Amino acid sequence: MRNIFLFTVPILFMFLPWLSLSFAQTYIQRYLPEGAIARFGKGYPYDFKYFPDGTRLAVGSTIGIWIYDTRTGEALDFLTGHTYYVSRIVFSPDGKTFASMCRWSDQTIRLWDAATGEPKATLIGHTSEINDIVFSPDGNQTLASASDDNTICLWDSVTGDLKATLTAHTGKAKVLAFSPDGSRLASGGIDEVIRLWDVATGELLLTFAAHANSVDALIYSPDGKQIASQGGDDNVCLWNARTGEFLHILRGDTKEVASIDFSKDGETLATANYDGTIQFWNAHTGEHLRTINAGKKLYSMRYAPDGSTYICDDNNAIRLYDANTDELLHAFKMPSDGVGDMGYSPDGQTLVGSDQFGLHFWDIDTGQLSQTITDYSDVIEAVVYSPDGRTLVSLAGILRFWDVETEKLLRTLTPESSVRSIAYAPDGETLACGTRDDTILLWNTSRWQQITTLEGPTNGISSVVFSPDGQILASGSWSRYDSICLWDAHTGGLLKTLEGETSGILTLVFSPDGKMLASGGNDGTIRFWSVATGELLKTIETQADTIDAVAYSPDGKTLMSTGNRGGSDIRFWNVDTGDLLKTITVAKGAYAVVYSPDGRTFASGGLGEVSVWDVATGERLKTFTGHIADPVYSVVYSPDGRTLASGCRDSTIILWDLTR
Secondary structure, three states: OOOOOOOOEEEOOOOOOOOOOOHHHHHOOOOOOOOEEEOOOOOOOOEEOOOOOOOHHHHHHOEEEEEEEEEOOOOEEOOOOOOOOOEEEEEOOOOOOEEOOOOOOEEEEEEOOOOOOOOEEEEEEOOOOEEEEEEEOOOOOOOEEEEEOOOEEEEEEOOEEEEEEEEOOOOOEEEEEEEEOEEEEEEEEOEEEEEEOOOOOOOOEEEEEOOOOOOEEEEEEEOOOEEEEOOOOOEEEEOOOOOOEEEEEEEOOOOOEEEEEEEEOOEEEEEEOOOOOOEEOOOOOEEEEEEEEEEEEEOEEEOOOOOOOEEEEEOEEEEEEOOOOOOOOEEEEEEOOOOOEEOOOOOOOEEEEEOOOOOEEEEEOOOOOOEOOOOOOOOOOEEEEEOOOOOEEEOOEEEEEEOOOOOEEEEEEOOOOOOEEEOOOOOOEEEEEEEOOOOOEEEEHHHHHHHEEEOOOOOOEEEEEOOOOEEEEEEEEEHHHHHHHEEOOOOOOOEEEOOOOOOOOEEEEOOOOOEEEEEEOOOOOEEEEEEOOOOEEEEEEOOOOEEEEEOOOOOOOOOEEEEOOOOOOOEEEOOOOOOOOEEOOOOOOOOOEEEOOOOOOEEEEEEEEEEEEEEOOOOEEEEEEEEOOOOEEEEEEEOOOOOOEEEEOOOOOEEEEOOO
């Protein structure tokens, strides 16, 4: 019996000396947008595929397609063109072309030359989200795509020309499968039926009712004689691929099927199930053969290229089984406790899994981790500079510390609980982290040690901020009760809880003199509090439903706010009177706002853009574009005001040059 390996990572504190991204700024020009000094992060990895010869790997991310050397892990190229996340990549049978799609927003398919990385064609035709793309396996140069616009398109994979539009679906077309000889195409969607098409003519050959609610998965058996389907009714069915005749319904003890796959010899159909079981069925008779209990909820499964093993995803680990004995060979633990995708190398010798950190490669025989490609990330929720401007900290559930000058990743901290907000103390020695589990963690950034944990009458920490003198830490909670607390920043003692807030807090800021605290939350009001007494001094009823961000001008006379979850209005308020001074409208919204250190300009983060404005005139001075068209949740000036950092939902941070 082989040994079972379980690879783990400490969850309280993790230091990962991963690869620097400085290579990207050096020679992958498309990675760095115009006006940027540096970029940190490669996005979030959605899909990956090996090139057929196994020498390279293509990774579709939130910002583009990365191409890697599988031997060295070196990034060879970075391909851009999609305007949103690259959600899927597929290779043509001859390996000369690969296609990429963007399921959300973009609605295009792109063809790329696999040898050079040059774009070959952009396929435009669908009018709604694209759900699936697949190459014909017989090399007849056809690519099929299914869309929420109820159509299936057949494309010439060499020229990109539209060959046919198949329109019989009465609801969203979700899944596609070519027959092994490429002559037929099976399709399914939310209209509950399976359709079989003649690929050469586009003729609809057969339509048969299959599943209640939707058809979620379709697979041809290796010999092309059967079709297996999985539906929204949690049934798995087998059909005659030629006539559409119903053959078997596979009924086991589970009612929640996550994934299906044929064994390579076509004799067995396997299902991975949410109840933690893997069930095996005779593909010819529908007889239940056996059940394996993995003990954890399963999300997907697939067989190795040679059929000797199969893998299952339990979200925390990838489980590798011997296909002949069903023995668990290895359980590959993911660093982030979350499996994004998984797959085999073409020769079946390497297993790859992705998570928010990147891609992890294991040797199938030994179970050893052979390589890691990193610097990927989850959504960037916040970015802060250290007071000396030398370090940039990004928050994406975990914390990453970047050296601004060298652009290298210094350290990664992974607290036990997910961090939702961060703030540097003015002395630069302490970093406060507000967590989802109602605690605040204080870290010493010189010794990289946790100092203490603050616990009080809170319910999920949404915001933390230090007073200008560093003596007090204020925290905001999503709870409408006990939502603002003031803490002694040195002892960790709770000083007071501010009473009078009627909604959860989204943002907090101290006045420059530290005497007042301004808060904004889910009720669209701005409140001003006395730090000394905890008294509610003033309430501004805004026209917004929520207050997303507030910022004091350096002179303390004006408060800037934005709301409505990235709404288009930035408002300026007189702190003394509460009067609205002016409103600036931004077409692409404002999720974050911040004043420059000298108070002459302010910056806002919108959908895929960062804007710099003149405070006196309200004129837009600069617009930086380079993020994918997603919310820029955080913008912050460097202490010297020469650089602006932006953190985006596209999972990257960009440093913008303000001196040009």
